[in-house]
Amino acid sequence: MVSGDEDAVTALAEEFAARGRKTRRLRVSHAFHSLHMDAMLQDFERVTRSVSYTPPKLPLVSNLTGGPATDAQVCDPRYWVEHVRGAVRFGDGVRTLAVRGATRYLESAPTESSAASPRRPWTPSPTSTAPPPRSSRRCAPDGTRSRP
Structure with missing residues (x-):
């Protein structure tokens, strides 16, 4: 990306x-995730500070760090500001999940995003099937996709 x-x-x-x-x-x-976002970061931080956060009920993997997301991270407004500007570490996140035994991954987003690509560098042998709606895709470590 x-x-x-x-x-x-x-x-x-x-x-x-x-x-x-x-x-x-x-x-x-x-x-997104580039210096082109710098102009909006102050305004965005003001918005993130106006939101109430609660720890997630399910474990999350951070696309900002590629590792497990802590409650402190996801409840910190600054985390979300850094996420807008920082590199997306999606591949690292998938590897984190794979190490923990995950065999399927669900991407849920309002629009097309990086995981929708049929070729992903974090998969050993990518393949592609007919895509499901862009808002929801399941990806396996071997690169196959299936409908939810």
């Missing part, structure tokens, strides 16, 4: 194409 200046990202995609690699541009409104 690459996020940043449109010209630089386009040039990188062209370089990958020249090497026979496929890329796919996500349909997003902003270059």
Whole structure:
């Protein structure tokens, strides 16, 4: 996943194409998880401080750290501000789950996101099936996807 200046990202995609690699541009409104989010961070932090947080009832893996999310992290407004700007460590998170014995992963999001890609670097041999609705996908460590 690459996020940043449109010209630089386009040039990188062209370089990958020249090497026979496929890329796919996500349909997003902003270059999330990049310096392009810096202008909104103060306002976003004000919003995150106005929200009441409660510890999750189920264990979570953080896309910010790639490891288990602690109650203190997810209840800290600053965590969410850092998440907007920080790199997404989705692959690390999937590996964390795999080490703990998970064999299926459910991605739930309001829109298309990184896990929707049929080729993921964290899978040993990616394959793709007909995609379910973009808001919900199950992914196995071998890269297969199934409907919820």
